[in-house]
Amino acid sequence: MTDTPLDFGDPADLDQLRHQFRAWLSAHPLPQRLPDEPVPVFLHRWHRQLYSGGWVGLDVPVRYGGRGLSALHQVAISDELGACHAPGVPRIGYLAHALLEFGSEEQRLRLLPRMLAGDDVWCQGFSEPGAGSDLAGMSTIATRHGDHYTVRGQKLWTSYAQYSGLCLLLARTDRSAPAHRSISAFALPLDRAGVTVRPLRAASGDDEFCELFLDDVRVAQAERIGAEGDGWPLAMTTVSYERNALDTGHISKYGLLVERLRRTARERRGDLPDGLLSEIGRCFVDYEVLVAHARRRTAERLSGQVAGPESSIDKLLMTTTEQRLYETALKVFPAEQLRGEDGELFGEYLYSRAASVYGGTSQIQRNIIAKRVLGLPSGN
Structure with a gap:
């Protein structure tokens, strides 16, 4: 489902970039986390490894340490990482773009190369x-x-x-x-x-x-x-990258689980109750809506549209999609699978419960959409 996640005006070299990255991943597999190694230390090693291959800051200008490519190129790399269950591109992209948009030239030249390289955390x-x-x-x-x-x-x-x-x-x-x-x-x-x-x-x-x-x-x-x-528009720029499921690689990650649920629904149609089949169908609908919206948001960015309160819609869609997916997966897959190879799936389910809190609660996102997107009056 994730081989061609973007279909709007893709640069001619996007497929070539994907093939190059897959070849690099084959030669430079994800490092093993060491015993008792803190997660951020492990992720920083992965950051350094990706940077050494030229896969961090693809859409950052060359003079600031990036490769000067488009947002679609960086999205493609995030998508590839999600598709192979690897940790995403270091989550500094949203900070880098905040500096690109609001920082002085001196700050960009001084801070961005070290941020991208992982010299500064x-x-x-x-x-x-x-x-x-x-x-x-x-x-x-x-x-x-x-x-x-x-x-x-x-x-x-x-x-x-x-x-x-x-x-x-x-x-x-x-x-x-x-x-x-x-x-x-x-x-x-x-x-x-x-x-x-x-x-x-x-x-x-x-x-x-x-x-x-x-x-x-x-x-x-x-x-x-x-x-x-400038702090508020800077924050909105930051969260617009943090909340776009294409930027974070969540689209391909969710897509793999949606496809697995669909395959299981076909294979076990006689075993699964109709209500559970309907839940799987709802997961597919949620996923497709999220994909369409993420494409739209990326297209807006490519056209130069400034980030705004609409990112609250992205956050709600990601939260709904993620939580429903993992809730449904726990109902579909046998408990012995969750204790074995799919133990990670259970961990993802537990972490998904926080999605409606971190990055702004769902209640706050709905308030922002009501007031600042739809222009509805505040209640008394």
């Missing part, structure tokens, strides 16, 4: 204890003093900050301006005085998430990304 300081899904409600303050700011506040759910050296940080710089126009972005070194990183250990034992405490942290004006007040 970045995290994302957006969410807060009281503003996880609604970024406009953040309370972290950056107060300006001439050529620098002092930042005070707290960030939460900052993934793998303990393994990062830099943070793309959002803070409010104008308390009198409207919420969406008062946020600015900074490239904050995490070894700066006043920064405390505290990992949060989950019940599973994983410490993916961290708290960041910012106690009068001094940040230079030159470390601000874009103008004051």
